[in-house]
Amino acid sequence: MRPVARAHPFRALAAPNFRLFFAGQGLSMIGTWLQQVALSWLVYRLTGSALLLGLTSFAGNIAILALGPLAGVLTDRVDKRRAVLWLQAAMTLQAATLAALTALDLIAVWHILALAACLGVLSAFDLPLRQALMVNLVEDRALLGNGIALNSLLVNSARVIGPALAGLLLALAGEAWCFALNAASFIAVIFALLAMRWTVPPPAPKGHGWWASWREGAAYAFGYAPIRVSLMLLAGLAFCIAPYTTLMPVFAKDVFGGGPHTLGSLLSAAGAGALTGTLYLASRGSTRHLDLVIARAALASALGLLLFALCPWYALALPLLFVTGGGVIVAAAATNTIVQTVVDDDKRGRVMSYYTMAFVGMAPVGSLVAGALAKAIGASWALAINALLCAGVALWFRAQLPQLRQAIRPAYERLGVIRRK
Incomplete structure (x- = not known):
């Protein structure tokens, strides 16, 4: 195997619109993690359950799984920037409502579940x-892989900063301040989107109805082996690995005997791993051999989770x-890069909705199952079982690689990723 050439890790920032997005999204992602950590701490503080x-977690994400097909068809039919602007404004209102109810000491569990479900519906689109x-955003398709890696880098930088800052704010000021700062952070994305200037192709002509559009997208995504198998791997990772963040308050408080600061440190450690992994992906000059990177990263995340689940030492x-954290995000971001590289532009929205359903939409199902398992047999054994399941999924994906490489070769040759034979 020839070594993959290294390239400048921040080359996609040469695109003006991507620079704007990068700045606005960076602040917003920190706010998202502030709210996510504070919400889980608030629930466990109020209920101990x-x-x-x-x-x-199920209420906050199940809509992504349920509404994903509809969101994908809509994405291929609308002005994407305008739609994102309206959705960001609605998310601002959701976070502000959560902050107000908490600050006024009126918050109840049903409020949390309802507002989490509301955010899930917005996130589904x-x-x-x-x-x-x-x-x-990147304009030059040659920069697409680097743009995806940098976006993942941004998300995972926020995973380091956000939980650590949330732990500090929870200890000093309480949950309401975390929610309020998240509401304010959406303004950065809104300003970035308004400042962008570009010529975007109009949405694809409707041509046929929503149901026919959905069937076309589903046939394309699940009929093409590289995309189908990648989505199956992502769904397995989300179901098995994602619940560790949901159950982290249990480990922080009951296993390691800590408080909000311990919770923030644990989540930041996972974020640091994810950040390191995305820096590696950003430095790659090609999508060659990413499939093997995915298999190894998925297996590493499973082994890391298994050892963590059985570890009594902070x-x-x-x-x-x-x-x-590094393994699961490297696998997810590398899969995103492969899918976005080979997908047809007129089906991009529908295929990416399946990506979102697999990686984000399956997480609440896994979290609900893991929460029930944790109640029955303990959080440690629940995560250990999930880790073993994930290892099986990673080994299955590794066994598919010869067939996947043969199927994806024509697309890679057409795009110049590899040379024609």
């Missing part, structure tokens, strides 16, 4: 829209979460 932690927008838990 691992099951309700899982239920909150926002996530595939922003994923499909990426090709317009100091050792941090590097284990570093491996877990």
Whole structure:
């Protein structure tokens, strides 16, 4: 195997629109993590229930799974930038409502579940829209892979900063300040989108109805082996690995005997691993051999989670979460790069909605199951079982690589990723 050439890791920032997006999204992602950590801490403080932690995550993300097909068809038919603007404004209102109810000491569990569900509905449309927008932000398709890696780098930088800042704010000021700062952070994205100037191709002509459009997208995504198998791997990772963030308050408080600061440190360790992994992806000059990177990263995340689940020592838990967080995000971001590289532009929105459904939409199902398992047999054993399942999924994906490489070769040859034989 020839070594993959290294390239400048920040080359996509040469695109003006991507620079604007990068700046606005960076602040917003920190706010998102402030709210996510504060919400899980608030639920566990009010109820002490691992099951309700899982239920909150389920309520906040299940709409992504349920509405994904509709969101994908819509994404291919609308002005993406305008749609994202309206969705960001609605998310601002959701976070501000959560902050007000908490600050006034009126918050109840049903409020949390309802507002989490509301955010989930908005995210079901926002996530595939922003994923499909990426090709317009970088302008030059040769920069698309680097743009995706830098976007993942941004998200995971926020995973380091956000939880650590949330732990500090929770200890000093309480949950309401985290929610309020998240509401303010959406303004950065709104200003960035308004400042962008570009010529974007009009939405594809409707031609046929929503149901026919959905069937066309589904046939394309699941009929093409590289996309189908990649989505199956992502769904397995999301179901098995994602619940560790949902159950982290249990480990912070009950296993390691800590408080909000411990919770923030544990999540930041996973974020640091993810940040390191995305820096590696950003430095790659090609999508060649990314499939093998995905298989190895998925297996590493499974092994890291298994050892973390059985680890009673806080100091050792941090590097284990570093491996877990790094592995799962490298696998997800590399899969995103491959899918966005080979997908047809007129089906990009629908295919990316399936990506969102697999990676984000399956997480609440896994969290709900893991929460129920944690209540029955304990959080440690619940995560250990999930880790073993994930290892099986990673080994299955590795076994598919010879067939996947043969199927994807024509697309890679057409795009110049590899030379024609």
